[in-house]
Amino acid sequence: MLRLSALYRYPLKSGKGEVLQSIELDKLGLAGDRRWMLVDEASGRFLTQRAEAKMSQLSALWNARGGLTLNTPEQGSIEIALPDDNAELRGVTIWRDTLRVPDAGDEAARFVSDFLGKRTRLVQMPLERARTTQSGFGKDDDQVAFADGYPLLLIGEASRQDLSEKVGRPLEMLRFRPNLVIEGSAAYAEDGWKRIRIGDIEFRVVKPCSRCIMTTVDPQTGERSADREPFATLQKYRTTADGAMFGQNLVNDGNGRLEVGMPVEILE
Template sequence: MLRLSALYRYPLKSGKPEILQSIGLDKLGLAGDRRWMLVDEASGRFLTQRAEAKMSLLSALWNAQGGLTLSAPGLAALDVPLPEADSDLRGVTIWRDTLRVPDAGDAAARWVSDFIGKPTRLVQVPLDRARMTQAGYGREDDQVAFADGFPLLLIGEASLEDLVQKVGRPLEMLRFRPNLVIEGSAAFAEDGWKRIRIGDVEFRVVKPCSRCILTTIDPQTGERSADREPLATLQKYRAQADGAMFGQNLVNDSNGQLEVGMPVEILE
């Protein structure tokens, strides 16, 4: 039987994950997932581990007031309140998208600038300021927060096991930053799924996930692997026209609740 074996949320894009037992969904995927982002102060361009590998050490967790609690080695923790949806808007760029979103304020900016080592701002995206998903996939009204292209990423445990065997050393699932992990399927079975149901929630499988240099960063230390693994191996046996594929991007069609251990049903 297929079941949901792990749930991960990333409140800050490219920050450390939250390991969850249950979570609700909204129209942008897991509630609170990648709703915050760091941007270069001058250009508004988004920052990720691709250029700032140390972000793997940056913890950004939801706090009881609805904001974010930032912590990192060598810095005192900082509680950041949720900014008002229509005040202090800042123009930002993520990939080809430009949008205006609330800035988290100067105290947060000083903290993240100290961590990154250059002038940086922290921004947040409300539901009504979300982007559209990558053109050409899914439906015209599908939306996403600050995730690269789609609200959710799913990976099968057997797919990682297959990759581990080929690379020849252990690899953490969190190198690949999934939201949903499935056990009980064959390696890369998710490549053939079109629609699935977990609990009362149906998901559309819209596009394979093209992997990048971020997969070579150790999520515990922030260090890059000198041999470019596991990306080098993925490029040998999982290459397509758009890159080396690992995992599937999903869009949820309702806003139910997920819990680790729930059965997974393949609808199509």
């Protein structure tokens, strides 16, 4: 039997992940997932572990009021409130999208700037300012917060195990930053799924996930692997015209609650 074996949320894009036992979903995926992002102060361009591997060591915990608790080993913790309706809007760029979103203020900016050693701002994504997903995949009105392209990422546990065997060492699931992990399927079975149901919620499988150098960052230490693994191995046997694929992007059709252990049904 297929079951949901793990749930992960990333309140801050490219920050540390949270391990969850249950979570509500809204129209942008897991409640609180990647609703916050760091941007370069001058350009407004988004920052991720691709260029700033140190971000893997920035803990960001979401709270029920939509705010954020940031913590680093050097600086301790800071509480960031959800920006109100009068907050300054900052122009930001994420991939090809440009938009204006609320800035979290100067105190938050000082904290993240000190952490990265460069002038940085923290911004937040309200539901009403969400981006649309990549054209040509899914539906025209599918939306996403600050995730790269889609609200949710699914990986089969057997797929991680197969890749670990090929690389020759255990690979942490958090290295691949999924939201949903499925247990009980064959390796890469998720490549053939089109629609699934978990609990009362249906999900569309819209596109494979193209992987990058971020997979080489150790989520525990923030250090890059000298041998470029597991990205190097993925490029050898999972490469398509669109890149090295690992995991599937999903869109949820409807809201509801997920809990670890729920059965997973393949609808199509």
